[in-house]
Amino acid sequence: MKILIVEDEKELSDVIAGSLEKEHFVVETASDFHSASEKIALYEYDCILLDITLPGGNGLQLLEEAKRTGKEENIIIISAKNSLEDKISGLALGADDYLTKPFHIAELNARIKAVLRRKKLDGKNIIEIANLSMDINERLVTVSGHTLQLNRKEFDILNYFLFNKNRLVTKTALAEHVWGDSIDNADNFDFIYYQMKNLRKKLQEAAAAIEIESVYGVGYKLVEK
Structure with missing residues (x-):
């Protein structure tokens, strides 16, 4: 899962980022x-944590622009402003939640997981496709009731494919989602090939009733067998 933190207070941003990385999010x-506007336009995220008061503009403008252009990210407003008007404006523009500073990091983590469950899992923590089951919170994958041992990146890759079942996933989109925006500096995507090779082998050996097909020259697609 990939999170964008839009926050001008560096100390707070670092604390939030550290906490989310411990929860295995790509941050x-x-x-x-302006940098937030560029990232939101260029990349896809599972959730955006959005401060209202920013150098160079207002966070609500970013929210409005994201919704106008059809972006589907979950957006949680985090702001020191506690006025009812700001909260109503943010929710009316399409924000999924609103959290007022100061807040406990544990509460923020809970809010993020809650909005992800609501939008992607209909409130559940588990994705089930064919004979495979993935528990998002526990980071546990089973095939026909037997645990499938995956490393962190293999889990994140499979998680992304399960959310995009039957959809073409390009190598670039997969790399950005699992490894972060810094992937722009990579010379090639060989590292994806090796991770995919190992993941597909494990799925096959576990007799999973799904497979990740290669789409020549473009990327991959997860389908049921």
Whole structure:
């Protein structure tokens, strides 16, 4: 899962990022309006944590623009402003939740997981496709009731494919989602090939009733057998 933190207070941004990384999220940050606008336009995220007051502009403008252009990210507003008007405006524009500073990091983590469950899992923690089951919170995958041992990246890759079943996933989109925006600096995607090779082998050996097909020259697609 990939999170963008839009927050100009570096200390708070670092604390949030550290906490989310411990929860195995891929985390990106933006500290001003223009860098946030660029990242939101160029990349896809599972959730955006959005401060209202930013250098160079207002966070609500970013929210409005994201919704206008059809972006589907979950958006949680995090702001020191505690006025009812700001909260109503944010929710009316399409924000999924609103959290007022100061807040406990544990509460923020809970809010993030809650909005992800609501939008992607209909409130559940578990994805089930064919004979495979993935528990998002426990980071546990089973095939026909037997645990499938995956490393962190293999789990994140499979998680992304399960959310995009039957959809073409390009190598670039997969790399950005699992490894973060810094992937732009990579010379090639050989590292994806090796991770995919190992993941597909494990799924096959476990007799999973799903497979990740290669789409020549473009990427991959997860389908039921």
